[in-house]
Amino acid sequence: MSTHCLISFGSNLGDRDTVVAKAARLVDRSGVVARSADPDCSLSMAGLRTSRLYETPPIGGPGGQSPFLNAVAAFATEASAAEILDVLQHAEQQLGRERKDRWGARSIDLDVVLHGQLRGEASAGRRGLIGGRGPVGTAGALVVPHPRYTARKFVVVPACDVAADFFDPRFGWTLADLAEHLDAATPSMALLGGDENLRRTICERLAEEHQIQIVDAEAIERGVSIQDALWSSNPFNHAKPWVSPSVPRSLRENVNVEKSRSESAEEMPFRQLGLPRLIARIERTTLATRWPAPHQMWPVSWRWPEYRLEVDDLDWAVGEIASAMDSMFCDICPVTNDGDWW
Numbered sequence: 001m002s003t004h005c006l007i008s009f010g011s012n013l014g015d016r017d018t019v020v021a022k023a024a025r026l027v028d029r030s031g032v033v034a035r036s037a038d039p040d041c042s043l044s045m046a047g048l049r050t051s052r053l054y055e056t057p058p059i060g061g062p063g064g065q066s067p068f069l070n071a072v073a074a075f076a077t078e079a080s081a082a083e084i085l086d087v088l089q090h091a092e093q094q095l096g097r098e099r100k101d102r103w104g105a106r107s108i109d110l111d112v113v114l115h116g117q118l119r120g121e122a123s124a125g126r127r128g129l130i131g132g133r134g135p136v137g138t139a140g141a142l143v144v145p146h147p148r149y150t151a152r153k154f155v156v157v158p159a160c161d162v163a164a165d166f167f168d169p170r171f172g173w174t175l176a177d178l179a180e181h182l183d184a185a186t187p188s189m190a191l192l193g194g195d196e197n198l199r200r201t202i203c204e205r206l207a208e209e210h211q212i213q214i215v216d217a218e219a220i221e222r223g224v225s226i227q228d229a230l231w232s233s234n235p236f237n238h239a240k241p242w243v244s245p246s247v248p249r250s251l252r253e254n255v256n257v258e259k260s261r262s263e264s265a266e267e268m269p270f271r272q273l274g275l276p277r278l279i280a281r282i283e284r285t286t287l288a289t290r291w292p293a294p295h296q297m298w299p300v301s302w303r304w305p306e307y308r309l310e311v312d313d314l315d316w317a318v319g320e321i322a323s324a325m326d327s328m329f330c331d332i333c334p335v336t337n338d339g340d341w342w
Helices: 016-028 079-095 153-163 176-184 196-210 216-219 257-262 316-328
Strands: 005-013 053-056 069-079 107-114 188-194 242-244 278-284 304-312
Touching: 005 016, 005 079, 016 069, 016 079, 053 153, 069 153, 069 188, 079 216, 107 153, 107 257, 153 176, 153 316, 188 196, 188 316, 196 278, 196 316, 216 278
Parallel strands: 188 242, 188 278, 278 304
Antiparallel strands: 005 069, 005 107, 053 069
16 A cells, blocks of 8 residues: 655756756656555655745855755655665765765755644644664664754745645645744744753853744743743843744643644744744754663643654764754745746
């Protein structure tokens, strides 16, 4: 029986249009894309369905990089997520991908974003997701859904071209829901997991190194004023991104979460701030203690979008969260009228 798969494309080095088009053709001809519609699979069209091409600014990494071309593709498949990752990594090698600087320029970047039964009735906390313990960059380390795609507007927006009704099995929202949610308010995260010292250290460095506002959302929910909950003497700026070292009780305990999604700012449980766009689930890890499969991490009935971060390198973690905040509201401009670019 076929399942669904969503993959992402990115390039900001060399002839971007040509490289991304070649990547799409390599995937299409690899044997993992179903060629005929499966009556047992709700993906209505066989073959590789590609979004428009979008141009986005480089985020994080060394300066002086060129803008990215980004796209996503959806398809039905009988291949496993690990088999698809092998295909993507082989395509990267064929197209000259060199892994040098983290967040550096790249000729091509291909990722598995979602894999599984992604249409129909969504129930949060579903089992059957994938999590690995192998070396980073190998199929053994693959985690699906992609642990950080929820903060990447350059993935979520193109995905809505071809898979707006695909849902994330962890929290049950469709990609269209997620795109609307990210666009509805200032980029923000609440940290969960790790320990208090780790969360405090991350927040202090985000404030000092990236000028991100740190505000205790849990304290505001208890009635503390936003200025008293702010880790700064400067006035709180509602137009600037913010991070909280704690998660509001209403999200931890799923109190009126569905209702809160549709409420106006004046009606929310903590009116001054609003709910964070994402919950960032963090944990200290080493290669020997990588997290288990996501279905063991996300509680049943958890209903808020998450961003997962394994903190085995504090410098990387701080930079990754700062980049995620930028990614949530980066400019993203379509440069083709449809997905017929390959």
